[in-house]
Amino acid sequence: MKPLMKKNRKGHINYNKWGYLFLIPFVVVFLVFQLYPLFQTLHFSWYTYYEDTGLLSSKPVGPDWCGFANYIYLFQHSTVRHFYLFELDLGKIEINDLLYYAINTILIWIEGFIPQIAVSLLLAVWFTHIELNLRFQRFWKTVIYMPNLIMAAAFGMLFQMIFARSGPIINTLLQWGWIKTPIDLGDSSSWTHVIIAFLNFLMWFGNTTLLLMAGVMGIDTSIYESALLDGASSGTVFRKITMPLLKPIFVYVFITSMIGGIQLFDIAQIFTKTTGGSQASSYTLMMYLFSLISDKQNYGQAGALSLLMFIVTAALSMTVYRTMHPRPNEAREQATSYRQRMKEYADCPATIAERGRNAMSASTEKGVR
Amino acid sequence: MKKSMLAVTALAAVGLLSLAACTNGGTTSGNVVCSDGGTASTEGKVLNIECWNNEFQGRFENFYPDFVKTVKEGDTSYDLLRDGTKVYFKITANDNNGYQNKLDADLKAQDSAKADDKVDMFLIEADYATKYTASEYALDVKGDIGLTDSDLSSMYQYTKDIVTVDGKLKAVSWQATPGLYAYRRDLAKTVLGSDDPATVQAALSDWTKFDAVAAKAKEKGVYMLSGYDDAYRVFSNNMTKPWVTNKVVHLDDQIKAWMKATKTYTDKGYNDKTSLWDTQWGKNQGPKGDKVFGYFYSTWGINFTLAGNSDPDKLGKTGDVSTSLYGDYAVCQGPASWYWGGSWLCGAKGTDNKALVNKIMYTMTCNAPVSNAITRITQDYTNNIPAMNAIAEDATYGSEFLGGQNHIALFKESAAKINMQNACAYDQGCNEQMQNAMKDYFTGKTTTIADAIAAFKTALDAKYTGLTYDTSFDNVTL
Numbered sequence A: 001m002k003p004l005m006k007k008n009r010k011g012h013i014n015y016n017k018w019g020y021l022f023l024i025p026f027v028v029v030f031l032v033f034q035l036y037p038l039f040q041t042l043h044f045s046w047y048t049y050y051e052d053t054g055l056l057s058s059k060p061v062g063p064d065w066c067g068f069a070n071y072i073y074l075f076q077h078s079t080v081r082h083f084y085l086f087e088l089d090l091g092k093i094e095i096n097d098l099l100y101y102a103i104n105t106i107l108i109w110i111e112g113f114i115p116q117i118a119v120s121l122l123l124a125v126w127f128t129h130i131e132l133n134l135r136f137q138r139f140w141k142t143v144i145y146m147p148n149l150i151m152a153a154a155f156g157m158l159f160q161m162i163f164a165r166s167g168p169i170i171n172t173l174l175q176w177g178w179i180k181t182p183i184d185l186g187d188s189s190s191w192t193h194v195i196i197a198f199l200n201f202l203m204w205f206g207n208t209t210l211l212l213m214a215g216v217m218g219i220d221t222s223i224y225e226s227a228l229l230d231g232a233s234s235g236t237v238f239r240k241i242t243m244p245l246l247k248p249i250f251v252y253v254f255i256t257s258m259i260g261g262i263q264l265f266d267i268a269q270i271f272t273k274t275t276g277g278s279q280a281s282s283y284t285l286m287m288y289l290f291s292l293i294s295d296k297q298n299y300g301q302a303g304a305l306s307l308l309m310f311i312v313t314a315a316l317s318m319t320v321y322r323t324m325h326p327r328p329n330e331a332r333e334q335a336t337s338y339r340q341r342m343k344e345y346a347d348c349p350a351t352i353a354e355r356g357r358n359a360m361s362a363s364t365e366k367g368v369r
Numbered sequence B: 001m002k003k004s005m006l007a008v009t010a011l012a013a014v015g016l017l018s019l020a021a022c023t024n025g026g027t028t029s030g031n032v033v034c035s036d037g038g039t040a041s042t043e044g045k046v047l048n049i050e051c052w053n054n055e056f057q058g059r060f061e062n063f064y065p066d067f068v069k070t071v072k073e074g075d076t077s078y079d080l081l082r083d084g085t086k087v088y089f090k091i092t093a094n095d096n097n098g099y100q101n102k103l104d105a106d107l108k109a110q111d112s113a114k115a116d117d118k119v120d121m122f123l124i125e126a127d128y129a130t131k132y133t134a135s136e137y138a139l140d141v142k143g144d145i146g147l148t149d150s151d152l153s154s155m156y157q158y159t160k161d162i163v164t165v166d167g168k169l170k171a172v173s174w175q176a177t178p179g180l181y182a183y184r185r186d187l188a189k190t191v192l193g194s195d196d197p198a199t200v201q202a203a204l205s206d207w208t209k210f211d212a213v214a215a216k217a218k219e220k221g222v223y224m225l226s227g228y229d230d231a232y233r234v235f236s237n238n239m240t241k242p243w244v245t246n247k248v249v250h251l252d253d254q255i256k257a258w259m260k261a262t263k264t265y266t267d268k269g270y271n272d273k274t275s276l277w278d279t280q281w282g283k284n285q286g287p288k289g290d291k292v293f294g295y296f297y298s299t300w301g302i303n304f305t306l307a308g309n310s311d312p313d314k315l316g317k318t319g320d321v322s323t324s325l326y327g328d329y330a331v332c333q334g335p336a337s338w339y340w341g342g343s344w345l346c347g348a349k350g351t352d353n354k355a356l357v358n359k360i361m362y363t364m365t366c367n368a369p370v371s372n373a374i375t376r377i378t379q380d381y382t383n384n385i386p387a388m389n390a391i392a393e394d395a396t397y398g399s400e401f402l403g404g405q406n407h408i409a410l411f412k413e414s415a416a417k418i419n420m421q422n423a424c425a426y427d428q429g430c431n432e433q434m435q436n437a438m439k440d441y442f443t444g445k446t447t448t449i450a451d452a453i454a455a456f457k458t459a460l461d462a463k464y465t466g467l468t469y470d471t472s473f474d475n476v477t478l
Helices: A016-043 A069-076 A095-128 A137-149 A152-162 A168-176 A189-215 A221-231 A233-264 A264-271 A287-293 A297-325 A330-344 A351-365 B002-022 B053-062 B095-108 B124-132 B139-147 B157-161 B185-192 B197-203 B205-217 B232-236 B254-267 B279-283 B298-308 B354-365 B368-378 B386-390 B408-418 B427-443 B448-460
Strands: A047-050 A061-065 A078-084 A088-096 B046-051 B067-072 B076-081 B086-091 B119-123 B179-182 B225-227 B272-273 B295-299 B329-332 B343-347
Touching: A016 A047, A016 A297, A047 B197, A061 B354, A069 B205, A078 A095, A078 A189, A078 A287, A088 A095, A095 A137, A095 A189, A095 A233, A095 A297, A137 A189, A152 A189, A152 A264, A189 A233, A221 A233, A233 A297, A264 A287, A287 A297, A330 B124, A330 B179, B046 B053, B046 B095, B053 B067, B053 B076, B053 B086, B053 B298, B053 B343, B053 B354, B053 B368, B095 B124, B095 B427, B124 B343, B124 B427, B139 B343, B139 B354, B179 B185, B179 B298, B179 B427, B185 B197, B185 B205, B185 B329, B197 B232, B197 B329, B205 B254, B225 B295, B232 B254, B232 B427, B254 B272, B254 B427, B272 B279, B279 B298, B295 B298, B298 B329, B298 B408, B329 B408, B343 B354, B343 B408, B354 B368, B368 B386, B386 B408, B427 B448
Parallel strands: B046 B086, B046 B119, B225 B272
Antiparallel strands: A047 A061, A078 A088, B067 B076, B076 B086, B119 B343, B179 B295, B179 B329
């Protein structure tokens, strides 16, 4: 066996192979504690395997092979749900349960993500602006990050008590005369959505701001300076310089936030006391999965749902990635950029435009187009 | 040599780090198992009792003669007994089957657990008692634990029947739980003109009269009930068939009667639209909440819940209803004869403290002086027929919390007549999900009863595998 420490001709010890040694612990732990259970979960999704929770027996039922029965069960269930937009009655429809929970999850995520990304971008730009130079930056950065440190379950419980019918918010509104009688926000499916989305926003906007700030700080400040010298407004700087150069970080934030959104669980579970609220409108896919594992203890169905969630997450991530990183089309890009440049040069003094046009035709002759 | 030592320690550190990184912030179960180092004796020195709230712990600490004091240990505590044994109460809340899940997991791990971590006793309540007594994990009280027939002779028969399986008694209870209606004396005077229990009972003796009083109360700005689920048990514990038989779920007429009554009450504004156990529901029992005429409770609720809620600032009896309702409540039978719940003690299979389990069970459930003391101090209705009869006939006994009323006399008859034959192992899940699903119907968000029942079925299917529904669920009209 070749010795790991190789002395090369000059007598120096070569530590190149040591990297592999350092990787081994992580790989072993990952394989044993993450990859193997993952495959086991998927494996059991094709078996009938559950604990009969009405009895107390020491052995579960199964595992018995059942093909796609678990998947069919998940897709079969549908219930009549009533949709409300605050006080507006949008009617009712019999909808497949899985689809309904998926819609709930995506809706809550969107409602939280849009303010989150908007506020985070704004804060990231403000904190890193070369001219603005806000004071107490370290204080602000600490404060906006703090909600992320609180356990989501504790967060959910705290706000569940704050927004309760006998809680401080309703009492204050009563005192101000904005409402006449105490209302139970949990009775309204829209308000439950809004509050859960708001809690998500509070928890994660600090994290997103810091990530985006790191992205912006990676952009060379000389570009900003030259743009300001040329008289570009803040809006133009943001649209034409910051956003395009921030795209890699932005895509990362978008995809990780989306994966987190699909797995939305803690806050909704605690805030609605595991019921999902009125019309189960805040019952997310992860809450359903948790119920299958923890209450129903049906590992086969839980495995099936896990696989479905994985497929949905992977498909969405791929779509987002492809949309933000389209495959380049060389010829089309060149034609567009030629037309754009000609438009820009049209306003310039004749000599420069002439110069530009000549340069363009010269390169065309050389067969670049 | 030095360099390779450095490399080994670095590898070990990386290995530990990767292990830590692998726990992706997942939730960890809250209960920390603290145990004493095991001592070599025939009996263990640590007793573990699993329960869902601190009701039995309160009884134990106040009435068990060998109890010395509570000792804090880190962020848990244990009760110290005179012979040095430590008693740990492992409490997991009931919500969403939480307690049952924890108990099931611990009982299944009983064989492989260390002696001091084994579950020694566990409590069960009426909603799922049959599940545990039918299993092998609850010890035979007479055969394994050693209580005799004469020890158990003072108990109400129904408390023994419900937990007897194949002729073996599997659990004992310290309480009987007749249902009652606890009303506020000041509001009774306003609405009915009198707060005397006999007069109030005459005005509430059946549902028709109860509804009439509700209308009168509404005129005076008083709610008859606090919320949607308050009257649930009066109906559900009088069902004629169990919720689930051979995995077929049945919707009893009593439940349909509850749905109809509650929808009427909500539409007419006779209730304050709270849900059982939530903060507003508890607040309404005290001086700072909305005016609610009364609450359906069982005897365990008087001391365990109502007493605390009626006087949140702990002022005692002030005589002023705007500061404290202590002493302002009285009880009457109400519109129906019913029961609510009840807790039983089981010895766990594999316990290493059988003698202590025997002693605790005997003292808390079979001993007349202890039962007498529990009733006189906590107003709980204890499971000892001679002791209850003695108190019922004692003209000098009156509960201070209930404004001097001797409520034991009221329940002497009904306690003996409680019928728990229709309890089944699925009760907790079915009751919880039914109340949940119906809430949307009462608030008007679910427009038809058929939709609400469909929502109930969906919710129940997320809790139990393999259930089917019989025809009682079709074409329900109220």
